Amino acid sequence: MHIDLTGKTALVTGSTAGIGFAIAKGLAASGAEVVVNGRAQGRVDDAVARLKQAVSGAKLRGVVGDVAQVDGGDAIVTAVPEVDILVNNAGIFEPKDFFDIPDEDWSRFFEVNVMSGVRMARAYMQGMLKRNWGRIIFISSESGLNIPTEMIHYGMTKTAQLAVSRGLAKLTRGTGVTVNAVLPGPTMSEGVETFVKDLARQNGQSEEEAAAAFVKQHRPASLLQRFASVDEIANMVVYVASQQASATNGAALRAEGGIVDTIA
Template identity: 80%
Template sequence: MKIDLSGKTALITGSTAGIGYAVAKGLAASGASVVVNGRSKARVDEAVAKLTKAVPGGKVRDIAADVSSAAGCKELIAALPDVDILINNAGIFEPKDFFEIPDEDWSRFFEVNVMSGVRLSRAYLQGMLKRNWGRIVFISSESGLNIPTEMIHYGTTKTAQLAISRGLAKLTRGTGVTVNSVLPGPTMSEGVETFVKDLAKQNGQSEAEAASQFVKQHRPASLLQRFASTDEIANMVVYVASKEASATNGAALRAEGGIVDTIA
């Protein structure tokens, strides 16, 4: 299968690093005109330069805007009135005891993880419907199904993304537009790499041993028995964003290594 997204414009929020950057790279390699987004102009410029080297000839541009606020989303939409592919990837997480999570944290997590996707989908979905083609993908998490006790607020926002994605998909009935969500599991992003290095030093292990032990201890149901790479998650997202995925709509697609113990 050759995925060709030539002529399509893709916006990936929070794409200066991690899964977002890997998705931007995959979409650019498939011919899409990619818009890299992040809060810091310096970080966005750095990611664009890196992406340009990684995908020679790729079409890449940058828009620095903080999508965690209504004003930031408005600024982004003004700079980019229409997109064909919207990847709602911007998100935050933080392990924290439930009894120590203040209202402010709950609000902050909803603004970043949930409302950013709501605002941008509201802005771009109508144009997709008029053109009769478009893709919206929410980057959720297996934590949306297996709510982690150490960060209930995060898990709740990831469940909310699944509900929003399914609801929006129903608005696309009979059109060439699809809305789906992808559920990664433990993924070796930049932040996780740092965490694993620190863990390895603390326990006198190699980084590979520390990573393997962490998954076995904290995600024992994993069939993969390791962290996924950001590229492995991006592969799923790029497919869902493609023309070839036209019959996949309203789905919660698991890329979590078999942690969720269900056949459906």
């Protein structure tokens, strides 16, 4: 299967590192013009430079804006009024005991993980419908189905993303626009690498031992029995963004290594 996104413009929020960066790389390698987004000019410039090195002839531009803030979202839309592919990737996570999570954290997680995607979809989806082609992809998580006891606030936001994604998909009926969610499992992004290093230090383990122990303890149903790579998640997203995925709409697509123990 050859995926060709030549002529398409893709915006990937939160794409200066981790899964977002890998998605941006995959889309650029497939011919799309990719808009790299982050909150700081230096990080955006650095990500664009690294992508140019990784993908020969890549069409790239960087846009600074905090999608968790109304003003930040507006700045992005002003700079890039139309896109064909929107990947709502920006998100945060933090293991924290439920009884220690204050109201402020619940609100912050909802703004970053949920409202960012709501704002971007609201800004770009009508244009896609008018042009009769578009892809909106929410990067949710298996934690939206298996709510993790160590970060219930995070799981709540990932469930909310699935609800928003499915609801928006219903607005595309009979068009060439699709809205889907991708559900990664534990993935070795930069943020997770830091988390694993902290675990290793706390428990006197190697990083490999800490990662394996985390999966065994917190994701025992995993069939993969390891953390996924960011590129493995990006591969799914690039496919969903393609013309070849035109019959996939309103779906919650799992890339979580078999953690979710249900057939449907």
